[in-house]
Amino acid sequence: MKARRRGNSEGSLHERKGGGWQGKIRYLDPVTGLPKRVSVYGRTRVDVLDQINAIKARVRKGRPARSERVTVGEYLGYWIDDVAAPMLRSATARSYRGVIRNHLEPLLGTLQLSKLRPAVIQQIVLGAGSKAPPRTRQLTLAVLHRALEHAVDLDLLDRNPAARLNAPRIDRKEMRALEPAEVTKMLKAAAGDRLYALYFLAVYTGMR
Secondary structure, eight states: OOOEEOOTTTOEEEEOTTSSEEEEEEEEOTTTOOEEEEEEEESSHHHHHHHHHHHHHHHHTTOOSSOTTOBHHHHHHHIIIIIIGGGSOHHHHHHHHHHIIIIIHHHHTTSBGGGOOHHHHIIIIISTTOOSOHHHHHHHHHHHHHHHHHHHHTTSOSSOTTTTOOOOOOOOOOOOOOOHHHHHHHHHHTTTSTTHHHHHHHHHHTOO
């Protein structure tokens, strides 16, 4: 669906492919006087309009455009669309969106960004609160860490609550070499196979 454009100070609205709505509004920062842009997200068009109107009201009063009550889900939506995706390869951006949609938003989306703490991330994302396999949790932590670094740059956070957390370890199964009797048995069973010479070479040269 095409964006519904409004005046320069009113912003634009469009329906997102994955569901929900996004709104963007340009304004003059009341402190610096410089032009800025902010994105907001909601389940419905009305939700987004309400947020845009609230931003206008705060700016008119000389206050920051974003409320201190911005949620982790709202921030991640802004970060992936406006900050990360333009700099990433399309496949990487899709992977990041999947992590945010399937893991971060369901677990942390409703929490206030300013109240996100390392213990919460450790328990909900990396610990018992997540049923995802270790490799998925590793990627989830990496995406969250990168997103929150930008939040620190924007002064939305004093420090990155994911910075000192360790990703879960992936247990690797130790390779077991065949016993001599097992090698003999295997080669005997493969004697009539067209790839027998390759098996023989692999066994006696240590090829992998």
